[in-house]
Amino acid sequence: MSETILELRNVTKHFPVRGLGQKRFVHAMDGVSFSLNRGEILSVVGESGSGKTTTAKVITRIYESDAGSVVFQGKPVGGKLKHDKLLEYRSQVQMIFQDPFGALNPTHTIGSIMERPFVIHKLAGRKELEARIKDVLVQVGMDPPEQYMQKFPHELSGGQRQRVNIARAIAVDPLLLIADEPTSMLDVSIKMIIMNMIKRFRDEKGISYLYITHDLAGARYIADRIVVMYAGMVMETGPAEEVISGAHHPYTRLLKSAAPQPEANFNRARLTTKGEIPSLIDPPSGCRFHPRCPIARSECSKLVPEIREVSAGHFSRCRFSS
Numbered sequence: 001m002s003e004t005i006l007e008l009r010n011v012t013k014h015f016p017v018r019g020l021g022q023k024r025f026v027h028a029m030d031g032v033s034f035s036l037n038r039g040e041i042l043s044v045v046g047e048s049g050s051g052k053t054t055t056a057k058v059i060t061r062i063y064e065s066d067a068g069s070v071v072f073q074g075k076p077v078g079g080k081l082k083h084d085k086l087l088e089y090r091s092q093v094q095m096i097f098q099d100p101f102g103a104l105n106p107t108h109t110i111g112s113i114m115e116r117p118f119v120i121h122k123l124a125g126r127k128e129l130e131a132r133i134k135d136v137l138v139q140v141g142m143d144p145p146e147q148y149m150q151k152f153p154h155e156l157s158g159g160q161r162q163r164v165n166i167a168r169a170i171a172v173d174p175l176l177l178i179a180d181e182p183t184s185m186l187d188v189s190i191k192m193i194i195m196n197m198i199k200r201f202r203d204e205k206g207i208s209y210l211y212i213t214h215d216l217a218g219a220r221y222i223a224d225r226i227v228v229m230y231a232g233m234v235m236e237t238g239p240a241e242e243v244i245s246g247a248h249h250p251y252t253r254l255l256k257s258a259a260p261q262p263e264a265n266f267n268r269a270r271l272t273t274k275g276e277i278p279s280l281i282d283p284p285s286g287c288r289f290h291p292r293c294p295i296a297r298s299e300c301s302k303l304v305p306e307i308r309e310v311s312a313g314h315f316s317r318c319r320f321s322s
């Protein structure tokens with residue numbers, strides 16, 4: 001049986017909004033639950049503002065959740081952690097960001113940027129440091145490594161900078177890597193290389209991934225399972241192929257209609273829908289998707305639908321879709 005490495009149980013995160021008179025909140029995550037198995041690539045998919053990055057930041061403990069729990073390797077990770085425990089958690093759970101340039105200090109050489117994870121996590125002494133850095137740069141395809149170590153981030157291409165970010169993340173041998181739109185700022189040619197590298201590290205090192213993207217076609221290519229988020233809530237989840245070819249929730253169908261490779265038998269006209277993602281300060285009542293939903297009924301604005309199993313391991317938060 002597969003082992004669960006990460007579990008989110010009813011996680012909620014609201015951000016206070018100032019300057020609007022009464023105290024109001026952005027509902028970035030509301031009752032978010034999902035789990036990730038060891039060695040699995042789980043993709044979190046949704047439009048801009050659906051709560052994907054907030055989810056990543058709660059897992060990495062950049063943000064503290066308001067309610068619910070994040071369980072990593074069977075232990076809750078919320079609350080105050082002592083410095084050494086937090087450091088240990090941060091070495092096991094690494095994150096790669098969307099903007100490969102912004103994530104690298106522009107005044108440091110690649111060699112010096114690559115030293116930090118080894119030094120912070122006390123993984124290599126002075127003598128072995130250079131060899132360890134070279135080894136990890138080679139693993140991400142920066143070969144020969146000497147050619148890159150004296151360079152500054154601005155002297156590298158976008159793809160090379162993202163390779164450095166990945167190298168920095170895998171340097172500490174993480175168990176879980178959270179990749180937040182890692183290819184969205186890269187050229188098509190390098191996107192595939194980065195996605196294949198992520199898969200290779202899963203196969204060779206057993207790293208588990210939470211892969212965040214707004215691109216359903218990319219998620220289908222890379223992920224074993226998919227979680228579809230909309231306006232801070234999970235709408236559908238299940239095996240990647242099933243969520244895509246057998247999309248149940250009208251929101252997943254909408255995302256599919258916007259994907260570059262829609263299904264051959266997919267009826268685009270029927271599922272074309274209106275509107276933008278709603279304000280999360282005052283989210284729609286009932287099902288958050290109902291104002292945009294082509295099959296909404298009057299009940300949909302009243303009750304938040306339960307998420308229910310529609311086939312083995314495949315769950316959807318819609319009562320009326322078939």
Ligand SMILES: Nc1ncnc2c1ncn2[C@@H]1O[C@H](COP(=O)(O)OP(=O)(O)OP(=O)(O)O)[C@@H](O)[C@H]1O
Pocket residue numbers: 015016026027028046047048049050051052053054055214280
């Ligand atoms: N620090 C913050 N303070 C206030 N509101 C925030 C903060 N971070 C995120 N939000 C809001 O929370 C909601 C969810 O944002 P989030 O960045 O998690 O979405 P996302 O799905 O990752 O979007 P994108 O694809 O654009 O990154 C948005 O309405 C956003 O404006």
